[in-house]
Amino acid sequence: MPINIEGRQDGVGVIYNCRGDMTIDDFFQAGIGFLAFPEGIKKWRYCIIDLTSVGAMHINSDDIRIVVEQNKRIAAIAQPGALLAVASPGDLGYGLSRIWEVLMEQIGWETMTFRSRTEAEAWIRQRAKLKFGLDLPLNSAAP
Secondary structure (H helix, E strand, O other), X not given: OOEEEEEEHHHOEEEEEEEEEEEHHHHHHHHHHHHOOHHHHHXXXXXXXXXXXXXXXXXXXXXXXXXXXXXXXXXXXOOOOOEEEEEOOXXXXXXXXXXXXXXXXOOOOEEEEEOOHHHHHHHHHHHHHHHXXXXXXXXXXXX
């Protein structure tokens, strides 16, 4: 699977390390994995979706709506106001992520798209401290 999901801080954080060629089904399957563990969703406060190692994206703007519908089911279980940052240096991933951001406004998650993982981590670190009082060791070497 092109998405390696990494938990942080006993499930408070989740990192999607994406690589290779991606389809909408890759994201949908990752969401199914979350929905299988609702107790884990209740602990969740932040997520970074790292697209920096993605080759091709076989996803279009209509596909994004599929993930948004699934995100609504996850949001119904999660604590309000979760933080999600997307890191995408590629134009297609960046553009699709911006479409996703607009569609996600109705859910109440705080989302932002960046061109680098470093920028995404810095934003998550800042917002998680202010919003949830969390001190986050988000760099790639953190456990």
